[in-house]
Amino acid sequence: MMTKKVAYIGCLGLIGIITTEFGVIGILPQIAAYYQLTIAQAGVLLSAFALVIALTGPLMTLLFSGFDRKKIMLAAISVFLITGIVSSFAPPFWLLLTVRILPAFLQPVYISTAIAAAVASGDKKHEHQLMGIVLGGIAVAMVTTVPLATYLAGWFNWRASFMVQTGVSALAFLGIWKALPLMPVAGKKSYGSQLMILKQPAFLLSTAMNFFMIAAWFSTYSYFADYLGKVKHMDEKMISYMLFLFGITGVVSNWISGKMLSKSIPKTTAVFLLGTILIPFALQYSGTNIWVTIGIIAVWGFFYAPCFLNASAYMISAAPHALEFANSLATSFGNLGVSVGTMVSGWIIVSNGVEFSPWVGLCFGILSLSMIGLRSLIEKHC
Numbered sequence: 231m232m233t234k235k236v237a238y239i240g241c242l243g244l245i246g247i248i249t250t251e252f253g254v255i256g257i258l259p260q261i262a263a264y265y266q267l268t269i270a271q272a273g274v275l276l277s278a279f280a281l282v283i284a285l286t287g288p289l290m291t292l293l294f295s296g297f298d299r300k301k302i303m304l305a306a307i308s309v310f311l312i313t314g315i316v317s318s319f320a321p322p323f324w325l326l327l328t329v330r331i332l333p334a335f336l337q338p339v340y341i342s343t344a345i346a347a348a349v350a351s352g353d354k355k356h357e358h359q360l361m362g363i364v365l366g367g368i369a370v371a372m373v374t375t376v377p378l379a380t381y382l383a384g385w386f387n388w389r390a391s392f393m394v395q396t397g398v399s400a401l402a403f404l405g406i407w408k409a410l411p412l413m414p415v416a417g418k419k420s421y422g423s424q425l426m427i428l429k430q431p432a433f434l435l436s437t438a439m440n441f442f443m444i445a446a447w448f449s450t451y452s453y454f455a456d457y458l459g460k461v462k463h464m465d466e467k468m469i470s471y472m473l474f475l476f477g478i479t480g481v482v483s484n485w486i487s488g489k490m491l492s493k494s495i496p497k498t499t500a501v502f503l504l505g506t507i508l509i510p511f512a513l514q515y516s517g518t519n520i521w522v523t524i525g526i527i528a529v530w531g532f533f534y535a536p537c538f539l540n541a542s543a544y545m546i547s548a549a550p551h552a553l554e555f556a557n558s559l560a561t562s563f564g565n566l567g568v569s570v571g572t573m574v575s576g577w578i579i580v581s582n583g584v585e586f587s588p589w590v591g592l593c594f595g596i597l598s599l600s601m602i603g604l605r606s607l608i609e610k611h612c
Contacts, residue, residue: 235409237363237364239344239405239409239410240344240363240364241363241364241370243340243405243406244367244371245370245374246402246403247306247333247340248367248371248372248375249376249399250399251276252276252372252376253375253380254330255380255454255455256376256379256380256383256454256455256470256473257455258272258273258275259272261388264388267323270576270577275326275327275330276572277452277572277576278569279331280565280568281565281566283338283562283565286334286335287339287559287561287565288558288562290336291338291339294343299343299346299414300411302339302343304403306336307340309335310395310399310402312329313329314392314396314399315396317395318392318395318396320388337561337565338557341364341557345361345365346557348364349361361543362484362488365542366484366539368480368484369477369535369536371477372476372477372481373474373477373478375394375398377470377474377476377477378394379391379392379395380469384469384470430548432548432605433545435601435608436544436547437559437560438601439499439541439544440544442567442601443541443567444537444538444563444565444566444567444568445568445571446567446571446591446595446598447506447534448575448591449571449572449574449590450587452568452571452575453576453579453587454473454476456584457588461513462523475524475527476528478528479528479531479532480531483535484539487535488536488539491543495543496544496602496606499540500602502537504533506591506594507596509533509588509591510591510592512529513588541560542560545557545559548605567594571590571591575590
């Protein structure tokens with residue numbers, strides 16, 4: 231019983247974190263207009279957040295690896311709560327960017343700690359399902375809080391989105407504080423033993439796969455609202471509905487992926503990666519037919535949602551004895567992918583238009599699939 235409890239509380243906290251990180255996606259056009267910026271400049275709110283995670287995540291996770299897991303989770307959520315409060319007052323852009331960056335230092339610490347706590351409380355055979363519950367917070371946020379934040383921003387203004395983020399973080403803080411026991415870490419592993427995984431070719435290829443995969447998805451998803459508005463001619467309310475649909479199919483696929491990973495991690499990862507190649511063609515040839523576009527968005531959400539779960543499982547499978555550190559690297563390089571995918575796509579958008587962003591994702595997707603192939607070849611010859 232405790233196993234599921236720890237996993238679901240970890241999931242609740244992740245909903246708060248993802249609402250903060252990705253809640254800006256649906257309101258980037260409004261923020262750009264308010265601060266008189268280009269959409270690519272406003273996109274820094276997402277890419278800078280992700281870049282901080284990429285650069286500091288593993289180090290922060292190593293530093294906090296010996297602390298009580300409940301206290302770490304509470305500290306991380308507290309920073310996200312403060313960020314939401316300050317952002318909802320529409321401060322100057324430099325301050326908005328600053329408070330957006332601060333919680334990024336603790337995001338990978340929270341995720342790796344929550345996953346480690348959930349996995350430690352259960353059987354080895356249920357490891358991927360427990361990870362799926364925690365990381366399911368990403369899909370749940372996509373179907374609930376992220377579209378809600380966009381919907382309310384359409385009714386009121388973009389600050390309402392940050393108010394939603396504040397409320398979710400507050401609920402997550404209370405949930406962790408009230409429902410979880412203290413969870414001290416027994417037998418902390420040395421830094422050296424954890425760093426050894428960086429010498430393993432299979433793990434390095436898994437890291438590259440993670441980076442390219444997340445970059446592929448976020449090349450387009452970061453500009454979801456702008457793409458649907460300018461290319462598919464949808465208004466803000468319709469875009470919020472599309473985010474909702476995107477999340478619904480994502481919840482289903484996250485559950486399916488958790489089951490599939492128990493049978494074959496490489497095949498599951500590759501199957502969902504195929505979406506990075508299929509979706510650009512589907513979006514290109516759907517034109518402005520609203521019903522066809524809705525169907526494509528549903529399929530898009532299905533392929534996209536398990537990307538973080540698949541990335542973590544794929545990387546951990548190459549380093550099973552350093553779970554927390556491997557998870558932090560998965561989070562960091564995944565967020566480096568968010569940052570690079572967002573920036574590269576932003577440059578393409580500025581010079582060629584937002585309609586080209588899915589093709590950027592296709593290029594990254596091909597690179598990611600090639601990393602899976604290379605790792606399989608190396609493991610066959612070992």
